[in-house]
Amino acid sequence: MxxxxxxxxxxxxxxxxxxxxxxxxxxxFLVPLGNAISLSFWGEEGFTAQHFLGMFQDVKFGEAxxxxxxxxxxxxxxxxxxxxxxxxxxxxxxxxxxxxxxxxALPLGISDLAAGLVWLAIFTQHGYLNSILMALGLIExxxxxxxxxxxxxxxxxxxxxxxxxxxxxxxxxxxxGLQMISRDYLEAAEVLGAKRWQKLWYVILPLxxxxxxxxxxxxxxxxxxxxxxxxxxxxxxxxxxxxxxxYWYSSYRNPHIASAYAVLxxxxxxxxxxxxxxxLRTRPEVTRL
Amino acid sequence: xxxxxxxxxxxxxLGASLAAFWVLxxxxxxxxxxxxxxxxxxxxxxxxxxxxxxxxxxxFFLNTHGVLNSLLNSVWVALMTLGLTLGVGAPAGYAxxxxxxxxxxxxxxxxxxxxxxxxxxxxxxxxxxxxRWGLYDTLLGVALIHTAMALPFAVIITTGIFLGVSKxxxxxxxxxxxxxxxxxxxxxLPLALPGLAAAAMFTFVISWNEVFAAxxxxxxxxxxxxxxxxxxxxxxxxxxxxxxFFMIMPALLFMFFIRRYLFHMWGGATAER
Amino acid sequence: MAxxxxxxxxxxxxxxxxxxxxxxxxxxxxxxxxxxxxSGCGKTTTLRCIAGLERVNRGRVFIAGRDVTExxxxxxxxxxxxxxxxxxxxxxVAKNIAFGLKMKHTPKEEIxxxxxxxxxxxxxxELLDRYPAQLSGGQRQRVAVARAIVMRPEVLLxxxxxxxxxxxxxxxxxxxxxxxxREIGTTTVYVTHDQVEALSLGDRIAVMRAGEIVQLDSPxxxxxxxxxxxxxxFIGTPPMNFLTAQLQAREGGLGLxxxxxxxxxxxxxxxxxxxxxxxxxxxGIRAENIEVHAQPGExxxxxxxxxxxxxxxxxxxxxxxxxxxLKVATDPDLPVQPGQRIGLSLVPEKIRLFDPDSEKALx
Numbered sequence: 001m002x003x004x005x006x007x008x009x010x011x012x013x014x015x016x017x018x019x020x021x022x023x024x025x026x027x028x029f030l031v032p033l034g035n036a037i038s039l040s041f042w043g044e045e046g047f048t049a050q051h052f053l054g055m056f057q058d059v060k061f062g063e064a065x066x067x068x069x070x071x072x073x074x075x076x077x078x079x080x081x082x083x084x085x086x087x088x089x090x091x092x093x094x095x096x097x098x099x100x101x102x103x104x105a106l107p108l109g110i111s112d113l114a115a116g117l118v119w120l121a122i123f124t125q126h127g128y129l130n131s132i133l134m135a136l137g138l139i140e141x142x143x144x145x146x147x148x149x150x151x152x153x154x155x156x157x158x159x160x161x162x163x164x165x166x167x168x169x170x171x172x173x174x175x176x177g178l179q180m181i182s183r184d185y186l187e188a189a190e191v192l193g194a195k196r197w198q199k200l201w202y203v204i205l206p207l208x209x210x211x212x213x214x215x216x217x218x219x220x221x222x223x224x225x226x227x228x229x230x231x232x233x234x235x236x237x238x239x240x241x242x243x244x245x246x247y248w249y250s251s252y253r254n255p256h257i258a259s260a261y262a263v264l265x266x267x268x269x270x271x272x273x274x275x276x277x278x279x280l281r282t283r284p285e286v287t288r289l
Numbered sequence: 290x291x292x293x294x295x296x297x298x299x300x301x302x303l304g305a306s307l308a309a310f311w312v313l314x315x316x317x318x319x320x321x322x323x324x325x326x327x328x329x330x331x332x333x334x335x336x337x338x339x340x341x342x343x344x345x346x347x348x349f350f351l352n353t354h355g356v357l358n359s360l361l362n363s364v365w366v367a368l369m370t371l372g373l374t375l376g377v378g379a380p381a382g383y384a385x386x387x388x389x390x391x392x393x394x395x396x397x398x399x400x401x402x403x404x405x406x407x408x409x410x411x412x413x414x415x416x417x418x419x420x421r422w423g424l425y426d427t428l429l430g431v432a433l434i435h436t437a438m439a440l441p442f443a444v445i446i447t448t449g450i451f452l453g454v455s456k457x458x459x460x461x462x463x464x465x466x467x468x469x470x471x472x473x474x475x476x477x478l479p480l481a482l483p484g485l486a487a488a489a490m491f492t493f494v495i496s497w498n499e500v501f502a503a504x505x506x507x508x509x510x511x512x513x514x515x516x517x518x519x520x521x522x523x524x525x526x527x528x529x530x531x532x533x534f535f536m537i538m539p540a541l542l543f544m545f546f547i548r549r550y551l552f553h554m555w556g557g558a559t560a561e562r
Numbered sequence: 563m564a565x566x567x568x569x570x571x572x573x574x575x576x577x578x579x580x581x582x583x584x585x586x587x588x589x590x591x592x593x594x595x596x597x598x599x600x601s602g603c604g605k606t607t608t609l610r611c612i613a614g615l616e617r618v619n620r621g622r623v624f625i626a627g628r629d630v631t632e633x634x635x636x637x638x639x640x641x642x643x644x645x646x647x648x649x650x651x652x653x654x655v656a657k658n659i660a661f662g663l664k665m666k667h668t669p670k671e672e673i674x675x676x677x678x679x680x681x682x683x684x685x686x687x688e689l690l691d692r693y694p695a696q697l698s699g700g701q702r703q704r705v706a707v708a709r710a711i712v713m714r715p716e717v718l719l720x721x722x723x724x725x726x727x728x729x730x731x732x733x734x735x736x737x738x739x740x741x742x743x744r745e746i747g748t749t750t751v752y753v754t755h756d757q758v759e760a761l762s763l764g765d766r767i768a769v770m771r772a773g774e775i776v777q778l779d780s781p782x783x784x785x786x787x788x789x790x791x792x793x794x795x796f797i798g799t800p801p802m803n804f805l806t807a808q809l810q811a812r813e814g815g816l817g818l819x820x821x822x823x824x825x826x827x828x829x830x831x832x833x834x835x836x837x838x839x840x841x842x843x844x845x846g847i848r849a850e851n852i853e854v855h856a857q858p859g860e861x862x863x864x865x866x867x868x869x870x871x872x873x874x875x876x877x878x879x880x881x882x883x884x885x886x887x888l889k890v891a892t893d894p895d896l897p898v899q900p901g902q903r904i905g906l907s908l909v910p911e912k913i914r915l916f917d918p919d920s921e922k923a924l925x
Contacts (some may be wrong), residue, residue, distance in 0.1 A: 017384035018396060020377040021444060028437035029403050035414030089304055100305045102548045103312055109540030111498030113514050117533030118315045121322045124526060126333050128318050134334040164315060172551050225407045228500050232521065245409040249505050255413055262409035269405045460615050461648035463635040466665030479652050
């Protein structure tokens with residue numbers, strides 16, 4: 001058997017095609033994962049918890065973990081609801097719905113940093129929002145949306161910016177999911193006398209569950225990692241975990257504590273994914289038909 | 290058209306327009322800010338539409354030390370990322386779309402899991418490694434780590450794209466005298482090309498937008514987002530707005546080109562293949 | 563230009579599933595052979611093994627006496643028509659048809675001439691400049707066939723080529739494929755799950771089940787003399803009727819007892835049913851070989867009408883005999899009501915007997 005023929009066999013070819021990707025993922029995912037863990041657990045005298053202790057003692061740690069969770073918890077559900085509403089709207093396939101869908105998907109291409117800057121132009125002290133409110137005579141002095149005096153408002157601007165930027169991905173996933181639901185089911189439900197909300201609750205949502213689940217997982221993980229929006233808008237007013245990791249590496253030159261933050265983020269991401277998979281279990285046979 | 294249908298239509302368009310407004314207004318503001326003369330930023334209240342359009346702000350942004358360079362760097366890094374990602378990932382996508390093999394499911398799960406890695410988790414140790422390997426502060430280094438981030442997406446997207454090209458077409462070509470490679474080149478590739486182009490643009494955008502890894506991996510050779518991020522605290526507001534505008538524009542353009550493939554890509558990601 | 567195909571102990575497994583089980587098959591040169599069976603019986607896999615699209619796990623494949631087991635599809639001298647047609651969407655009809663010739667570096671003028679020729683043969687000459695997206699399903703199908711036969715292959719393989727057409731078009735294309743085969747005379751292997759197609763097209767039919775050929779015979783034989791209960795129950799609309807019957811030795815011959823009813827077997831059965839003449843058998847008989855009488859009577863098998871379906875030219879009755887359900891065809895004018903008791907007479911010459919354990923036909 002010559003080698004060309006051997007290469008042509010279906011048994012070996014797929015593995016050969018996967019090989020580059022596997023090798024790449026090994027070098028750039030598995031190795032860094034090991035390194036990150038060892039960076040965060042290894043000190044001069046071998047295994048140590050000192051980096052994690054250092055992280056816990058970081059003055060910003062408590063705030064960062066609180067903010068990270070609260071941001072994710074307020075952004076993700078809001079996005080899910082908005083995206084679901086928009087997806088249902090677009091899925092009625094009215095004239096021009098494709099055009100609107102494309103518009104809604106636009107922020108998909110916008111980075112977190114850019115989104116932060118976009119909203120900075122709106123919320124900054126002499127920004128567009130204050131200018132408009134002023135011109136309308138609604139306020140007499142600019143409102144300080146972003147300031148240490150008003151962390152709550154600053155937090156809100158970050159939520160808005162993230163919502164604006166990253167709802168598109170949820171929307172796209174949900175629309176893709178909705179398109180896979182055959183109209184027959186809805187018509188069948190209608191014939192059987194289901195009202196609009198009943199169709200939504202008993203037919204659409206259950207069939208959409210796999211899409212909802214992947215959207216939820218993807219969005220939660222990325223929301224937990226979000227940092228550039230927070231930095232661009234609020235500087236250090238609203239510290240988040242990923243941001244702390246960044247500062248510890250680039251400002252304080254401490255890869256150990258930076259890694260400890262990263263490992264903590266990973267652990268939280270995995271934990272959240274596990275929770276979602278556990279409590280939103282979908283049976284494949286339900287969606288396959 | 291009866292009254293109820295008309296009312297329903299009105300609500301539909303009203304809702305749709307409202308959402309469109311929400312998406313578009315911030316972009317419009319950014320564009321306005323980018324073309325507002327510098328001195329206008331000190332006016333209060335600031336006119337929403339500038340008194341005159343000017344390229345002042347943009348010129349200032351581009352002439353700021355390091356910006357033009359970082360812009361070019363961003364393009365280079367994104368192009369390298371694109372080439373690397375598709376070169377490495379597309380064959381895997383093809384294999385996933387065409388073959389049933391042992392370990393396929395495990396590989397698919399592995400790919401999904403990699404998307405859970407926080408950028409920080411990859412970027413910090415890789416930076417430490419790159420210092421050792423002499424890749425620190427190089428564009429190739431940034432492209433390598435961007436490829437790692439884009440690769441899982443590329444595999445998933447290209448799987449969807451190749452699934453969209455019927456296997457029977459390639460088989461037909463083989464029965465008509467093509468080798469396996471010939472069948473791929475003459476039939477599958479031309480048909481997948483628009484999709485692959487969309488995947489390439491998507492990869493480009495991922496790299497173009499990435500800021501965390503690019504920032505901690507570079508000192509001299511910043512990409513545009515890295516440059517803007519590191520200058521945030523020391524730059525005037527209009528510099529930041531212009532930066533935002535510059536980062537957004539190519540992304541919006543790409544989104545326009547790949548709009549038809551969005552669902553192809555994400556539909557493939559959610560349909561549990 | 564027609565070649566013989568020989569499969570020798572061909573085996574194909576997908577993981578733990580055996581799709582083709584040590585299959586032996588000879589397709590004669592110039593023959594139209596139909597592989598018929600329900601979905602999942604391995605018929606398509608068998609075809610793909612001949613094409614070289616699947617590598618066999620064991621066994622050998624010969625085309626025109628040449629061992630092609632290790633050869634890629636391109637070098638087997640075959641052409642294939644796919645179920646989805648697999649017409650290249652990015653090429654015009656002309657380019658599609660010319661594709662294979664181009665791969666063989668046929669001179670340009672010859673390509674043009676042969677494409678024109680085959681396009682006329684299939685009545686698609688006026689479509690040559692169109693793209694597949696502009697064609698109807700039936701037209702695409704013709705392109706797929708043209709693309710295959712323009713190669714003048716030694717062997718033509720067709721994988722359910724008509725299954726995506728609507729009923730009327732299917733009827734029309736069926737006749738056309740038959741005409742085509744008569745004109746070009748290529749050895750053809752045709753896969754279908756539609757037994758009407760198989761009966762109408764095949765010189766011979768290979769009925770497959772679970773990766774094996776259960777019967778390989780001419781259409782008439784497959785229809786009249788099914789080799790197993792499976793074949794009998796798969797072929798024919800309606801399929802063959804089955805009755806539980808008791809074999810009995812009598813004076814001057816053999817008889818059957820169905821419930822209380824007795825039936826004389828023709829003398830031809832004599833000595834063909836073995837030693838044990840007192841056992842339970844399965845009697846098989848086709849609907850058209852059962853005569854229906856509106857009243858039960860002497861020498862008639864008593865039955866009860868369950869459903870009567872007028873079908874235009876005939877009337878299809880579903881009747882109950884003991885615990886068995888039968889389908890019988892009658893004159894549409896015969897007045898019967900559900901629940902009515904009627905009498906049946908079976909044409910003795912058309913009776914098939916099966917062993918209930920081995921499910922094989924006797925004699």
